Structures are given as C-alpha cells and as structure tokens.
Amino acid sequence: MSLNTFPVGDRQKIKLLVLDIDGTISGISNQVRQPVIEAIAKVKQQGIPVAVATGRMFCSALRFYKAIGAGLPLICYNGALIQDPETNKVHHHFPISIPLAGQILDFLEQPQYRDQMTVHFYIDDCLHVQDMGEDTRKYLDRTSAPIRVVDSLRERLTVEPTKILALSENLELIEELSADICATFPQDKLHFTKSSPNFFEITHPLANKGFAVQYLAETVLGLKSENVMAIGDNFNDLEMIEYAGIGVAMGNAPAPIQRIADWIAPSIEEDGVVTALAQIMNGGIRIDGRLGR
Incomplete structure (x- = not known):
C-alpha cells in the first residue's frame, strides 16, 4: 500500500491511539526519540488518549509508558495482562493453565529443540530461566527484566505463567518450532505469535x-473500532491492526503485516510514527518539521 493512500475520510473519527x-x-537505541515524544504529545493535545500495547513485561514497559505520557491501562505480554500503572488495578490477566504449560515444556524439551533454544517463563512479572545463556543476556540487556535463575522450570509450575517464550538465533x-507446535496444540487452547524473528511467544488464547x-476501546472508553488508530511492526500486532479503524504497519514490518494494514508508515529508524501521526492531526499538519504525506 502506498504512503499516499492514507484513509482520509476515517482520520476525523479517531478517538484512541x-x-x-x-x-x-x-x-x-531502545529509547523513544524526542520527535516521537513530541508528535505523541500533539495528538494528546487534541484530546486523543494514548495507550501502549506490547509483548514486553509490565515492569519492562513502564519506562516507555511514562516517556510518552500514556494514561490508559497498559497492555503487556501481548494482551495477557492489562494493568493500570496509576492504580495497579488489573483489568485482565489471562495466564496459561498449569497442565498446558507443562505440556509446552515437554514439547520444548524434545532433543531437536532442547540444546538450541532458550525457554523463558514469565510468572508474577518476573522472568524465570534455567540457564543464563547468551540469548537471555541479550534479552536482559534490552529489557532490564527482573530475573530468577531456577534449577527447574517444571518446579515453578505451581503458578500459572503469563507467557512462555522460546528464543533462538537459529531462525x-x-x-520449524512454529509449524510443529501449531500442528500439535489446538489454536483454541493457546495463542502463538512472534514479536521478533528469533522469538516464539505462547499465551492464553484470549491473549492478543x-x-x-477492543477491551480498552469498547469497555473502558465506550468507543468503536472505527475510532481506533493502532500502529505496530510485527506479527504480534496483527490482531490490533486488523481491529483498528485505521491500522498502520511500520515500514520495517514483515510483508504479511504490511499487506493487512490500511497504511504503511516509514521505518522505525526514520521515526515513521511521526509521519503517521501527522495524518490524523488536522489532515496532515506539520509535526516537528515533517509534513504528513
């Protein structure tokens, strides 16, 4: 889809970003750049509230939530947890059942996966791992997540995990794991997605x-899908891009995500969100010196 085909007739309806x-x-950089912060602030000045929806842990997402001044409940773990940072109220928590988590662990411990893949369990907003390998170190460098190294993940299955992540540099x-696990576990029992080529993420079927x-828009704010603009860049953003009245894919998004989007923004390193947000500001006004295309 061309950058020049932004759905003009719909942008006046946007009441949630x-x-x-x-x-x-x-x-x-693992930071929100100043032009992006300023563009979001201008949208908020128009009375449009801003929400964050991420695959990150709640604690790992908070600094971004604060950086852009988001004021709505925080969607984290790809929707498995919706929690308000201001009040700590949990709106939704959809963990994986203990029996299913055990079956997933059995699957991931098969010989073809065990020695080439790292498994993360997320329990009570803390990362649990058996081995502090290179994959986990890289993950911690980016997320600064609280971590607990345990002798056995299976021993932690007295509590339902919010998310299970399998990661490997072997894409x-x-x-192969994606195809095998989707063929083994019914889609109505679990939700599978990827937020990065080397991440395979497993959650409750309602966690997307x-x-x-939809919950934030319709239940919390009393809006409709046509009032929502959502911007994302990967497979874990697919459902929200499809739901939103205006679903925007970043220029760095995989081709399948770009194909289902209503509009494609420039890439993250080009501050594509700035250009996208210019489209809903009075028909494309200037934001930080950029003109919406």
Whole structure:
C-alpha cells in the first residue's frame, strides 16, 4: 500500500491511539526519540488518549509508558495482562493453565529443540530461566527484566505463567518450532505469535493485542473500532491492526503485516510514527518539521 493512500475520510473519527513499543516507537537505541515524544504529545493535545500495547513485561514497559505520557491501562505480554500503572488495578490477566504449560515444556524439551533454544517463563512479572545463556543476556540487556535463575522450570509450575517464550538465533529452528507446535496444540487452547524473528511467544488464547485493544476501546472508553488508530511492526500486532479503524504497519514490518494494514508508515529508524501521526492531526499538519504525506 502506498504512503499516499492514507484513509482520509476515517482520520476525523479517531478517538484512541494505540502504539506498540519495539520496532514502532523504540528502535535500535531502545529509547523513544524526542520527535516521537513530541508528535505523541500533539495528538494528546487534541484530546486523543494514548495507550501502549506490547509483548514486553509490565515492569519492562513502564519506562516507555511514562516517556510518552500514556494514561490508559497498559497492555503487556501481548494482551495477557492489562494493568493500570496509576492504580495497579488489573483489568485482565489471562495466564496459561498449569497442565498446558507443562505440556509446552515437554514439547520444548524434545532433543531437536532442547540444546538450541532458550525457554523463558514469565510468572508474577518476573522472568524465570534455567540457564543464563547468551540469548537471555541479550534479552536482559534490552529489557532490564527482573530475573530468577531456577534449577527447574517444571518446579515453578505451581503458578500459572503469563507467557512462555522460546528464543533462538537459529531462525530456521524457530520456523520449524512454529509449524510443529501449531500442528500439535489446538489454536483454541493457546495463542502463538512472534514479536521478533528469533522469538516464539505462547499465551492464553484470549491473549492478543486485538482483544486487548477492543477491551480498552469498547469497555473502558465506550468507543468503536472505527475510532481506533493502532500502529505496530510485527506479527504480534496483527490482531490490533486488523481491529483498528485505521491500522498502520511500520515500514520495517514483515510483508504479511504490511499487506493487512490500511497504511504503511516509514521505518522505525526514520521515526515513521511521526509521519503517521501527522495524518490524523488536522489532515496532515506539520509535526516537528515533517509534513504528513
């Protein structure tokens, strides 16, 4: 879809802006750049509230939430947890059942995966791992997540995990895992997605950003899907881009995500969100010296 085909007739209806974090408002620097912060502030000045929807942990997402001044409940773990940072009220928590989590662990411990993949369990907003490998170190460098190294993940299955993540630098292995696990576990029992080529994320079947954004829009704010603009960059953003009246994919998004979007913004390193937000500001006014195309 061309940058010149923004759905002009719909932008006046927008009453909620929902933003992903990694690859959307935060790139290589792992920070929100000042032009993006200023563009979001101008949208808020128009009376449009801003929400964050991310695959990150609640605690890991908070600094981004604060950086852009989001004021709505925070959608994290790809929608498995919706929690208000101001009041700590939990609106929704959809963890994976203990029996299913055990079956997933059995699956991931098969010989073809065990030695080439790292498994993360997220319990009570804390990362649990068995081994502090290189994959986990890189993950911690970016997320600054609280971590607990345990002798056995299976021993932690007295509490339902919010999310399970399998990660590997072997991208072919991730694709093989994706096909195998989707063929093994019914889609009505679990939700599978990727927020990065080397991440395979497993959550409760109701845990997706589309359902979470629908909850914020319709239940919390009394809006309709046509009043929502959502911007994301990866497969875990698919459902919210589909739900939103205006669904925007970043220029760095995979081709399948770009194909389902209503509009494609420039890439994260080009501050594509700034250009996208210019489209809903009085028909494309200037934001930080940029003109909406």
